[in-house]
Amino acid sequence: MAIKESIQSNFQTMKWxxxxxxxxxxxxxxPxxxxxxxxxxxxxxxLILVVMYLIITGGITYTDQFHYIYVSNAFFMYVFWVLFGITWVIHDDREHxxxxxxxxxxxSNYFSYMIGRSISKIIITTFSIFITLGFGVLFLDIPLSLTAVNWPLFLLVMVIGLLSLISFGLALAGVSFLTAKHSGGVNESIAGIFxxxxxxxxxxxxxxxxxxxxSKILPITYWLELVRRSLNLGVGVDTALAGTSTETSLIILCVSTIIFTIIAFSIFFLGDHLARKKGLIDMTTAY
Amino acid sequence: MIFDDYEKPSWLMMNLRAVLGRAYPRVIGVNREPSWLFFETFLPLLTVAAYVYLYKALDAPSQYIGYVIVGGAMTAYWMNVLWHMAAQIFWEKEIGNLELYMIAPISRMAILGGMALGGMFTCTVRAVSTILVGVLLFNVTLSLPNPLMFIGIFIFTMIALYGMGMMFASLYMLWGRQAVHMSNLMTEPIYLVSGFWFPIKAFQADGILGASKGFWLGAAASLVPITLGLDGMRQCLFPGTNDGFLPLWVELIALMILSVIFMILAKLTLDYMEKLGKQEGRLTLRWQ
Known part of the structure; x- marks a missing residue:
């Protein structure tokens, strides 16, 4: 009974x-x-990347290299917005x-609250990616065919990839509990490295x-490669990853996500514990 | 009485002190928090490096790597104008400084001028570092056969750009969270039309917009001073590459005109928005 109530309570927190x-x-x-x-x-x-590509290639968009760039950049929005968004929640709620x-x-459970805030970031970013891909299909000859998509692989990869990104975000949020002036810099550095x-x-x-x-030890590398493979766009362009089979890439992504999720949750709860211990929960630095 | 001994400084002196006083925390902030210098140099380099490798992957002519480095360096100024000029007034309102500025016996333009001067200093540190590291890392050759023109272009770009920032600051004065979102909205779209990562003449290529449409897009984008500034600086640093949008002297004159226009507009909008803010009681409204 208590477990059921706890699940219901956490679900309510996430929802709201x-x-x-x-x-x-x-x-x-x-609206x-x-x-x-x-x-x-x-x-x-x-379009920044599109123009950069077109001025060098003279207007050709039907190459695998172009599809590689366009699709990867579209899905990278998850990395930037989810990663940055989750961490900024701490700063915004506490300081602003x-x-x-x-x-x-x-x-409410603060962890569930953070997961809920992450979900809203994911929904908005998903809409942006949908628009970007649609624009590519309509105006830039991106040959995204819904029948050519490996849907089971795509959905599996998206679930694992987003779990990995939320974990990264929670790890950085754990650090943000203890810092004020470095949150932005650390987040942008991590996103920039990716x-x-x-x-x-x-x-x-x-x-x-x-x-x-x-790059081969970063899970995002495999996530993006698997997204490209599942959408059947820009496949084989990257010779450094072409030798790694889809199954192997998936295993690497899964294992690295599991390991990092454990580490990330530990960092989050440690940051939360230290922030409460040091009285930083209501810290305001006017920054 | 202590006030009898107080010699009131002249209007000019008070405003000069206000300029220096507002510039001071921005300049000194770099020394107080050295990690920011690291982040401000390191972060743009990551994007610059990514775009350099993109051009390398495409076998682009070597000057494009230089264009990216100069563009990456200039992002510092645009971000500064968006976040530390325009959105700054929003933050000042949130933390309660705005009302202090309003009751001080100084011109609001002096406050904004101080912000601009301090911001220019920190951005120049960041931009020079980015260019130096970028040039060394990617082995780019810069030449400067016409340094006076380069200096002229740079100075008038800064005056026009920060004039625009002062105008934005007054427009942002009445906003709440819109300020943050407007600054976000003016990041990538301006990077695109102002040619931060490629010369804006590229829009005129046949595979993109074509000569006529590309020219008019570039002309419209030139209302943002950094467009012509970037193009002019690239023409100065990479002479003979034929990627310039307009002749250098035309760009210099256009930047001079933009400098005057934005300074006047900044003053007018500041006065108007302050009056409006007082009438509607929004100057001290927080957490909107």
Missing amino acids: SAWLGWQMESNWTN FKFLVYTIARPIASS FQTMKYIYISP YLFCGVVFPVHILPVWAVVF
Whole structure:
């Protein structure tokens, strides 16, 4: 009975914190402006790469390399927005809105609250990715065919990949419990490292040898490669990953996600414990 | 009485002190928190490196690597204008400083001018570091046959850009969370149209927009001063590459005109928004 109540309570917390996250992201303006805002950023971000590609290749978009760049960059939005978004929740709640202490003294579980806030980030980012891919299909000849997609692999990879990203976010959130002035810098550094080393806008084999080795220990590298394979777009462009089978890539992604999830949860709970012990839950630094 | 001995400084002196006083925390902040210097140099380098490798993967001409490094360095100024000029007023309102500025016997332009000067200093440290590390890391050759033109382009880009930042700051004065989202909205779209990662003349290529549409998009984007500034600086640093949007002297004159226009607009919008804010009681509204 107690377990059932606990599950129900945590589910309620997740549901309402996801709703809160959605409201915070969207109710600052009217729905039309919010729609424009949600569409403009990802499209512009993709078009930067499109123009960079087109000026060098002279307007050709039907190459595997172009599809590789476009799809990887679209899905990388999850990395940036989910990772950055989760961590910023700590900073925003504690410093800006000063509501963190009230959430702590409510019957809600703060971990469940964070998961709920992550879900709202994932939903908004999913919409942006959907728009970006749709734009690519309609205007840039991206040959995304729904019948050619390996749906079981795609769904499996998305679940594992998003779990991995939420874990990264929670680990950084754990660090953010204890810091104020470095949250932004640390988050952006991690996202920047993934952008550079995980084969987002160029194949990993272009990197120096030491960097290829580094990129092969990052789960995001395998996640993006598996997303490309499941969508059947940009496959085989990266010779550094072409030799790794889909099954092997999936196993590496699963194992690294499990290991990192354990580490990330530990970091989160340690940060939470230390923040309470040091009285940092209601810290305000005007930063 | 202590007030009898107080010699009131002139209007000019008070405002100069306000400029220096507001610039001071920005300059000194770099020394107080050295880790920021690391992050501010290191972070743009990650994106710069990613785009350099993208151009390498595409076998792009070597000057494109230089274009990316210069563009990456200049992102510091654009981010500074968005977050530390425009959105700064929003933060000042949130933490309660805005009302102190309002009751101080100084021009609001002096406060914004101080923010701009301090911001320019920290951004220049970051931009120079990015260029130095980028040039050394990717073995890029820069040449500067016309340093006076480069200096002129840079100075007027800064005046026009921070004038625009001051204008945005006044527009942001009445906003709540919209301020954060507007700054977000003006990041990637401006990177795209202003050619931070490629020359804006690229829009005129046949495979992209074509000569006419590409030119007019570039012309419209030139209303953001950093567009012409970046293009001009690239023309100065990579002479003979034929990727410039307009002749250098035209870009310099355009930047001079933009400098005057944005400074005037900044003053007008600041006065108007302050008046509106007082009428509607929104200058001290927090947590919107």
